[in-house]
Amino acid sequence: MxxxxxxxxxxxxxxxxxxxxxxxxxxxxxxxxxxxxxxxxxxxxxxxxxxxxxxxxxxxxxxxxxxxxxxxxxxxxxxxxxxxxxxxxxxxxxxxxxxxxxxxxxxxxxxxxxxxxxxxxxxxxxxxxxxxxxxxxxxxxxxxxxxxxxxxxxxxxxxxxxxxxxxxxxxxxxxxxxxxxxxxxxxxxxxxxxxxxxxxxxxxxxxxxxxxxxxxxxxxxxxxxxxxxxxxxxxxxxGGRKYLEKQDYILTKQKEQLALQEEKLEELTMKIEDVEALIEEFADITYDKAVEVVTDAVKKETHLEDIRLVEESKNWVLSPERKASKKEREYAAKRLDGVIAKIKSAMQSAVQKIQNKLMQPEVKRAGTEQIKAKARTSVLSKLAKAKITADQKNMERISQTNTHSFRDNSL
Structure with missing residues (x-):
């Protein structure tokens, strides 16, 4: 039995x-x-x-x-x-x-x-x-x-x-x-x-x-x-393939290959979902970091440029070539020092305003969507290239299988 x-x-x-x-x-x-x-x-x-x-x-x-x-x-x-x-x-x-x-x-x-x-x-x-x-x-x-x-x-x-x-x-x-x-x-x-x-x-x-x-x-x-x-x-x-005719065995083998390809496709779909989740999870982090980098750059470059202009004015006032008295020149330099202090304070306020603006929900949402779109486009481009390569290999495999099948039948 x-x-x-x-x-x-x-x-x-x-x-x-x-x-x-x-x-x-x-x-x-x-x-x-x-x-x-x-x-x-x-x-x-x-x-x-x-x-x-x-x-x-x-x-x-x-x-x-x-x-x-x-x-x-x-x-x-x-x-x-x-x-x-x-x-x-x-x-x-x-x-x-x-x-x-x-x-x-x-x-x-x-x-x-x-x-x-x-x-x-x-x-x-x-x-x-x-x-x-x-x-x-x-x-x-x-x-x-x-x-x-x-x-x-x-x-x-x-x-x-x-x-x-x-x-x-x-x-x-x-x-x-x-x-x-x-x-x-x-x-x-x-x-x-x-x-x-x-x-x-x-x-x-x-x-x-x-x-x-x-x-x-x-x-x-x-x-x-x-x-x-x-x-x-x-x-x-x-699994008792010794009972199968030659063509039945070939068909069974082809079905197994198709089933394996379907499983790989399902695994690829799961990986795509994982990538999508990863893009979603890190889009906020990427945007926040971008805001931080941008505002730091704005602060640094604007701050240094404004102070450089004031320092040049200060050096010009203090130069011996000026006709004003030493006392007047020192007073003007002191006032310019006050300007530099105000620039630093104003710049800090401006940076904070920029950050607040960029972090507003509607602005941040638009920014993160751009980041996700760029990342998604890159991923899809790579998948499309991989699909073309896989299709070419499948066509070659099918062609070889059909050739072998013809030769087997002719024996």
């Missing part, structure tokens, strides 16, 4: 909805579900514990459905992150980026991961009791080993479809740089000590800690199943 452990988060309609798992919908409209056998299903969640079909009829104090359970869990555990991030968004003048815990519950990167467990097929499978014992032992072991960063939210044993199987949903999380708990898979697995399959290469779709984690889970699940006396096929269903 084959043991199947399949993971997923999103489908064509977005993040997976747990309504299917706890049957919180009208099953009369689903031909593949046996309504009578549905009463034998078993459910568990992190707030209510074990429940059956008949327990579901009772009103729960915290949450009735898996959907409500997950909403409540995210609200309790990730509220601090959402509030902190929203405050940072407002501070950086991007309130449109604000989210709720419901938003991250439904986002493809932060929603729970769903795993399906099944041993056997329609015609040959183990009993539901043994399946439940094996998967329960496995979940207990996972919680004991990795429960600090991997949290099982809910699961359901389905006996109302063709083959007994279990749907289980969990979330990976760890603290971010601000000490706020947040769903982030790779960081959580890094905290748990999982390395990249190829540590010397950058992290990506084909080189991430989740691959190592899944491999460890698969090995653990097989060990537990063997302890129940089961003899299972250990060749995974996925």
């Amino acid at each position: 084959k043991l199947t452990r399949h993971n997923g988060r999103v489908g064509k309609n977005g993040a997976y909805n747990p309504k299917h798992n706890d049957r919180s919908f009208n099953i009369n409209n689903s031909e593949h579900i046996n309504e009578e056998r549905a009463k034998e299903n078993i459910y568990w969640d992190c707030f209510n514990g074990y429940r059956t079909f008949y327990d579901k009829e009772k009103e729960c104090e915290l949450a009735n459905t898996f959907e409500e359970v997950e909403e409540l869990y995210y609200s309790i555990h990730y509220k601090d992150f959402i509030e902190g991030q929203n405050e940072r968004n407002v501070k950086n003048r991007h309130p449109e980026r604000n989210r709720t815990t419901s938003d991250i519950l439904k986002h493809k990167k932060t929603c729970p991961e769903e795993t399906i467990y099944q041993i056997g097929t329609l015609d040959n499978h183990i009993s539901p009791d043994i399946l439940l014992q094996i998967v329960t032992d496995f979940m207990i072991e996972i919680t004991e080993r990795f429960g600090t960063h991997v949290h099982i939210l809910d699961w359901a044993l389905h006996l109302d479809e063709s083959t007994p199987h279990i749907h289980e949903r969990h979330v990976f999380d760890c603290e971010n740089q601000y000490g706020e708990l947040f769903p982030q898979q790779e960081k959580a697995l890094e905290k748990l000590g999982f390395d990249l399959p190829n540590p010397g290469k950058p992290s990506g779709r084909n080189n991430n800690r989740k691959m190592v984690f899944d491999s460890a889970c698969r090995a653990l699940l097989f060990d537990i199943a063997k302890s129940y006396g089961l003899h299972l096929e250990e060749e995974p269903e996925y």
Whole structure:
């Protein structure tokens, strides 16, 4: 028999909805579900514990459905992150980026991961009791080993479809740089000590800690199943490329490359958002520093020029060539010294007025927008050049792939 452990988060309609798992919908409209056998299903969640079909009829104090359970869990555990991030968004003048815990519950990167467990097929499978014992032992072991960063939210044993199987949903999380708990898979697995399959290469779709984690889970699940006396096929269903025809393999490889490019594009988008936030955060600092430099320069240059002119007048008055008496000349020089003092005082007042003017909200806003525009233009220019280079490389890669494909077909 084959043991199947399949993971997923999103489908064509977005993040997976747990309504299917706890049957919180009208099953009369689903031909593949046996309504009578549905009463034998078993459910568990992190707030209510074990429940059956008949327990579901009772009103729960915290949450009735898996959907409500997950909403409540995210609200309790990730509220601090959402509030902190929203405050940072407002501070950086991007309130449109604000989210709720419901938003991250439904986002493809932060929603729970769903795993399906099944041993056997329609015609040959183990009993539901043994399946439940094996998967329960496995979940207990996972919680004991990795429960600090991997949290099982809910699961359901389905006996109302063709083959007994279990749907289980969990979330990976760890603290971010601000000490706020947040769903982030790779960081959580890094905290748990999982390395990249190829540590010397950058992290990506084909080189991430989740691959190592899944491999460890698969090995653990097989060990537990063997302890129940089961003899299972250990060749995974996925990745068996020896069963694919040559062209199927080529297409699969091309799809993997496209998926990798999509992931890189998403990472680039995140980096652009980071740059945008950085521009926002430091625009005020840049403007304030510019005001300080400009006013210092104005003060220095104007101050020195005015005093130089007065000093020249003073030297002219005191020169022996003047016909006025020494007393008159000394009096005039003293008066000029007074002028210099007044210039210094007036200049200080003028500098303060300039600073106050430049720091007025409307003036500062216009100035910071100019700074951001210049910085943004520079960043976008570099990204455009990088995109042209990437497009050229992609065209060369596609051309080479098509050439190799033609040669393979001609053999």
